[in-house]
Amino acid sequence: MKILIICNDSQVLKDLVLCLKIRYQNLEYTVSDNISDGIGLIETISPDIIFLDSCLCDAAAQNIIISIREFSDIPIIILNSIGEIGSKVQFLEDGADECVEKPINGIECQAVTNALLRRNLNLGFKTESTIPISNGLEVNFNRRELTLFGSPVHLTPIEFSLLAVLTRNSGQVLTYRILLEKVWGTEYSGDLNLLKKHIHNLRSKIEANPEYPKIIITERGLGYSLIRQF
Template identity: 30%
Template sequence: MTKVLVVDDEPQLVRTLRINLTARGYEVITAHDGAAALRAAADTKPDVIVLDLGLPDIDGAEVIDGIRGWSTVPIIVLSARVGSTDKVAALDAGADDYVTKPFGMDELLARLRAAVRRATTTTGGEEEQVVDTAAFTVDLAAKKVRRDGTDVHLTPTEWGLLELLVRNRGRLVSQKQLLAEVWGPNYQTETHYLRVYFAQLRRKLEPDPAHPRHVITEPGLGYRFES
């Protein structure tokens, strides 16, 4: 059973989410503030987290940052903040998706399923190989990246993007394909997601992120991986 941690200080919303998620076979854990969310994430090890940004004690972005210090669990932000600055800040902190209130339950459930699917997808066949670059190593079978002998901490979404590029190394992967395969077919215009996540990947992987050698942008078209 997939375990969902719902973090929100609105009792009615938490109740609605608990009813809908439980009815669809999810195990639901709740927290009403940031401190409780951090404790619950550590104690219960959820499969996915649905998180409000406007918490009474700690800003949601700080909660994301705290969780990302030790976990790659998918995090879906559920917030009334509609500005692009808030969205980018949440994604930059390590969130995997951003849903704006008010929201449709079907849409939230679809995004939740996609987040869990990205985190649990296994690879096989021709993907069972190790790809070396001058700066880092990508192990597609183990879903790991190592740089300077140390594992690199990637979120499920970061890994999904990198894996797609590595599996198509040397070839251009379009923005639409990346968005459709990693987020879903309804996200093909959300190109700001790509800018945020590829900036994060380059900071983690490239020796000189401002002049990347391996994760290459083809302006207006897409991205390409060069080993």
């Protein structure tokens, strides 16, 4: 496993590497102690997971996760200080996959990392950079953008992540739990109201008639599936 750690706290770095080396014998890690160099390394080393210390996400770098999401879907785990609930919510809304509290609990960190790796391997993601959804409506994964006849359709980072998972697995029923864990993280796996709210918002932007959806279909009692329309 190859990881990128963006962190300038030597103790946090030591704890993280130690706990992951116990679980992953083939661990390869690259460290950056600043945001700008860290972003540059993403394309260079193509890590499986990015660990980002929240202490580096000050006001000057508050859009770091959004910036990464503009060109990469690599899972991001935020190393967050205990009690920073507001920051945690914002990180997840911006596109982070999980948050792990500092000081790092080895068992929790291993479990979160393994869950992210498992989810990304098991969802059968396709390699196309652009996938058409319906006549004129396309998802571009390289730019993290939805377009209608070439014009951008505004989506929040969460809405795009949700649409991306559904699109990459079009024709398959994805359960409520899988969607919640993939887009928000394992701790949100039971928050069905959160998922329904964002599905509603997404339908309002891509469906001709959101009240009678033809693209994002509800599989009652199971989850949702995306049906491409042509």
